[in-house]
Amino acid sequence: LEGLVRALRVFKGEMPAPTYKLTAPAPAANMRMTVTASTAQIRPFVVCAVLRGVNFDQDRYQSFIDLQDKLHQNICRKRTLVAIGTHDLSTLKPPFTYEALPPKDIKFKPLNQDVEVDGHGLMELYAAHQQLKAFLPIIRDSPVYPVIYDSNRVVLSLPPIINGDHSKITLDTKDVFIECTATDLTKANIVLNTMVAMFSEFCTTPFTAEPVEVVYADDYPGNTFTKPKDKIVYPKLETRKMESNVQRLKDHLSLPQLTEIQVRDLLRKMSVPCEVDSKDKNLLHVEVPVTRSDIMHECDLVEDVAIAHGYNNLNLEVPMTFAGASEQPVNHLSDLVRVEMAMAGFIECLN
Known part of the structure; x- marks a missing residue:
């Protein structure tokens, strides 16, 4: 809703289009995310950002949750491409690590739960959950599950399933840490930028975000987008x-x-x-x-x-020729293949 209202106000000339900027990291903030080599087995990418001094009320908080749900259902392809985690930064101690561990080695208290579970217990806990059961197959059969820790080994999230209860956001939250884990780095950047753009308006300094350095471990196997020892700063807000x-x-x-x-x-x-x-x-x-x-x-x-x-203000023109048109079978087949390839994580570069 925030983005729609802002776009309408710009369209009507009531405000200029905002310029999004990165602020200098807070002194001794140590905002860094280290990506271990094990994540390449299951969910190789992570991008992060911090929103400082966010002023939540009930409506803004609900909109914050709704936006994540809508992104998960659309561009995130039901969390298969990207999963969003948002956390109360005041409850955590940076720097962070992004790892992939055997399910039995991951123990934490899931969001709004009173019991601590391991990875296998998490699957049992949400097997009948109305919303979350649909996401379990994404990682259920993997030998390792992705997990994000702070420096005290507190679990922030087990993507793409659920966040930890320790860092849950409330109406009193002021500093928000956003992490997006992904199988598609391009989509992850778009999702992170969308989250930042929509809610940085409510920061102490509007339309600003604090950067986070993502560091890939020395033994990270590398891929088309990242390689060992890479140090990349997110979010990328430049035009x-x-x-x-x-x-x-x-x-x-x-x-x-x-x-x-x-x-x-x-x-x-x-x-x-x-x-x-x-x-x-x-x-x-x-x-x-x-x-x-x-x-x-x-x-x-x-x-x-x-x-x-x-x-409605465009000029209407009558075509010079008339012909009955229908879709060629090969085009229909191409569209079916295109959809399947996109859902598998491929990006169409030439059409």
């Missing part, structure tokens, strides 16, 4: 720069009457900061914010201009 041709945007929409300034302002209404080049009026410098991970190509900017201008 993504791209260029666009103003005339091409107008041609795609048959709107020759628009000026370059009008095109710029239409994109700004869609929370996309941009500027017309000082020398070439036909060149648009665009900065894609972290909240707009859906923008991947100039055609996405065309769509945004169309939305801001109003679909």
Whole structure:
């Protein structure tokens, strides 16, 4: 809800699109997450962030929970790609470690439970749970389960199932630690940035987050995205720069009457900061914010201009030719394969 309200206010010109920034870590905060080699067997990635001075009330708290549920059901693909954990940082002692251990070696008290269980006990405890039982098969048959500890060996979470009760968030929580474990690093970054963007508004300094350094162990096996001894700072809140041709945007929409300034302002209404080049009026410098991970190509900017201008205000044109169209069988098959590959964790680079 927070993001929707903010986007509408930007669209109506009631506020500028926010700029998200990283703040300097608190003195002696020691905000670091070490990733051990064992995690490569099951859930190899983790990204983190800290929100300082969050002011929760009941509505904001419920929205905070609802957003995580919606992300889990959609971009996280029911926690198979990404699982979100949020914690009261004041109850924990950094630095943290992300490990994968045999189920019998993990012992903790799950969220809102009074008993301590190990990994096997956790599976039994939630086997009939209305919501959580659907996520158990993700790791149930694995020889190791992912787990996050603080420096006192307090369990923060056993992703993608549940958080520990020790660090649960309440209305009195002020500092929030966010961790997202994943099999897809790109999706993990999007999810983390979404959490930060939506709720950093309620921080002591709005639209800011404190970084966390993720360190991969010396014996980490490495992969396409990370390698042993890597030190990566999250969240990555910098905008993504791209260029666009103003005339091409107008041609795609048959709107020759628009000026370059009008095109710029239409994109700004869609929370996309941009500027017309000082020398070439036909060149648009665009900065894609972290909240707009859906923008991947100039055609996405065309769509945004169309939305801001109003679909009902576009010129209607009768096609030069008429033909009955239907989907080719090979295209239908391609779509089925595409969905299965995406759900297996692959990313489509060329379509």
